[in-house]
């Protein structure tokens with residue numbers, strides 16, 4: 111099994127030199143090939159930042175990215191280029207991520223060329239990419255422009271383009287939340303199929319914990335730039351341990367909705383009690399303490415580390431309730 115052990119500590123400069131925000135802090139996350147890991151949180155929790163840091167799209171002001179144990183921090187180094195190819199990003203809005211003046215053929219050819227995969231039989235490679243994302247017959251799609259495709263078809267083209275790099279991992283940031291509800295499941299099922307067949311590691315970023323349960327093998331929950339709970343998806347949704355995860359699950363408008371995600375700007379927990387804190391000046395101690403119904407005195411000042419919460423392997427929560435719970 112190959113791993114992508116990724117550690118990050120310190121600060122991320124998000125909006126240029128004049129405004130530096132500590133968006134994510136002490137995020138440690140391991141992606142494994144053949145597994146989907148969901149990163150769940152409301153808008154502003156820092157979950158997209160994690161993906162962009164992993165993809166090398168944001169400068170890091172500290173921390174490490176490691177691939178198979180090798181550190182790849184040098185942004186323009188050879189090791190980073192090799193890493194960046196192996197880790198491809200899928201964005202929320204497939205329309206914005208495709209250039210409207212270019213055809214599907216152009217987008218896919220360019221990806222193959224950039225990654226040195228445009229060999230003698232370019233046409234065959236293009237057809238294979240389209241078939242992989244179930245845009246068949248490929249001739250029907252290859253010379254279309256983005257506006258001639260539906261949202262779901264565009265997202266499939268964006269996925270095909272990512273596959274053009276022959277990646278080991280896909281970082282999918284809310285990949286279905288802008289698509290019609292009726293086609294979300296199809297795109298998630300495609301990603302799951304690709305995970306199996308190509309043995310990909312997938313990071314699935316979402317504000318919708320119900321879809322994480324459906325789609326992801328393991329789930330990590332983020333709050334205010336920190337990871338607060340992790341474990342296998344079934345356990346997290348059946349026996350959530352962290353008070354924030356419980357709030358997310360309780361306030362999900364429709365627990366049976368499996369491929370969901372509504373307006374990404376308004377998530378269930380935001381309609382629930384309180385507002386997520388500013389990342390510029392996060393609360394002291396446990397960052398959730400101002401909203402937590404069971405906060406204790408120490409929560410205001412002491413930052414909780416990760417504790418094992420029950421006998422489910424790998425189930426942890428960063429919450430003082432579990433201090434000594436599984437010891």
Ligand code: SF4
Nearest residue numbers: 396399402409429430
């Ligand atoms: Fe609530 Fe304290 Fe646990 Fe934070 S550490 S979630 S404030 S009980």
Ligand code: MG
Nearest residue numbers: 153157158283
């Ligand atoms: Mg986001």
